Amino acid sequence: MALFKKKRDGSIAVHLNDNARAFVGEIFNQVVAAENDPNHEWHLSLNPPINPSANSDDPLATFARQKEMASNSELGQMTVNEETLSAGEAYAWMTSLNLALRATISIRNIADEASLHNTDPETRQYIVTIQSLLFGLADCL
């Protein structure tokens, strides 16, 4: 059975067991924590430069990005146990999971296919699991 299935009314059915929901919920918690805690290992990778050639980015732009990330991950936290998601909620799940994926490859220095192949099995399994969820969500959006 597919992890997510788009229904006729446009909502998306979530076919995840308790363990999978706990896994997803933990990712949402980590994204929220990383946004709020400058010492979190994901914090830097979630806050890349917007204009790399400038000395600093516009604070309003970085604030807007943080607000968007926080909204999505907090929406994920609130809906992690739902049986069905709206398209907006599913998009929030997808973006938060994608942020976790980007943070993971950033802190593990995974920059290409070769480094992905050479990473430790646990990290690779973590990445593959998130990718599976992303594939499922993207197919419904």
Next chain:
Amino acid sequence: MTLSFPCGTWETGEVTTLQRIQLSTEADTDTITRVVTKKPWKVIVWDDPVTPMRVVEVIFKKIFGYPEPKCTQLMLTVHHEGKAVVWDGAQDRAIHFCTQLQAAGLMASVEEDK
């Protein structure tokens, strides 16, 4: 811009006026060209080895509202060439789109087109 007719005979005045119009038209064209080509800002999305292609397409569609084929084409450019310019235009809008792409987990940045 000077469109007024000069004093003098009709024949002389006609030539002069034409020249003036031509000159002033060139000047206007020059001015307009400068406005149109005023350093647009580019939004660039960079390739990464883990984000599924379909996810990138969905994000492009959601943020820019592009039709499906254009999302696919941009995604493939990112995948094959390592990066793609996904939007260009005014600086404030470029930054807005870039923050949305970054908030969606894509590697994106803005760059001034010099």
